[in-house]
Amino acid sequence: MGRLAKRAVILVLPLALAACFGSDGDRPSLMEGTQAGGPQPFPDNFRGDTLALMRAYLNNPVGVREAGLAEPVLREIGGRQFYVSCLHFTPREADGSYKAMRERAAIFVNGRGDRVTDRTTEFCAGAVYTPFPELEKMAR
Template sequence: MGKRISGWWPAAALALLLAGCASGGPAAFVSEDNRGIAYTGDRGVDSQPFPANYRGEILAYLRTYLNNPAGVREGVMAEPVQRTVGGRLRYVSCLRYAARESDGSYRPARERAAIYVDGRFDRLVEDAGELCAGSSYAPFPELASLTR
């Protein structure tokens, strides 16, 4: 005689599984400021390595991030420095540039903050504000040579 499987347990298992996903448990990669998904898993350590390839990583990101990466103007960047981001010590490199708009015009240059976790680029913060206060910028001519 075959065993009868009750119809309630699959629904209960699915409800428990979905509740675990929605809780934002340890497996969720939520950024420190709870604004989105981070690109790297955060081990939560304070001893962060210096991002050795920070310029190359920013260029690679901007090549895909910008609608038209050709013709970026006024590109400057600051060396990475340690700052507290979301209660954790991170390397932050500030940059300022004016990207070409879809109509070919340029808006004034805006300041952004690149945040690094475990020595690798994690995300770009559009409204850098306090993160970039007092940054010392140097020319970043590689931005002007970006192509599609």
């Protein structure tokens, strides 16, 4: 592989990964592409994928308390069905204090984590949370 081709791979790989993981925002998502067509498979690695999403989502993942995660369920998003797993947690603030518990929803596309959103009212009503100690043990 030539030097120019290696540089292209190095530049494209982070962009491809950013399209797969990250927080809710203006960036492209697999949810919006044709790759998300058809029935969605259950996200077998939803705990690990949720941790990866939260590592990118949280400014400081250290010191999270009271973390809970719900099993993924199918929810309609933009007219299509996607698996959504709700989580709640209390993050440590920059000054070291703890404030209110937060609720977020991890959205999965083709069995993989795609994004985290804070629009949880429609997705997380009736969610049954189980302890999620892996989130509480995260380090930088």
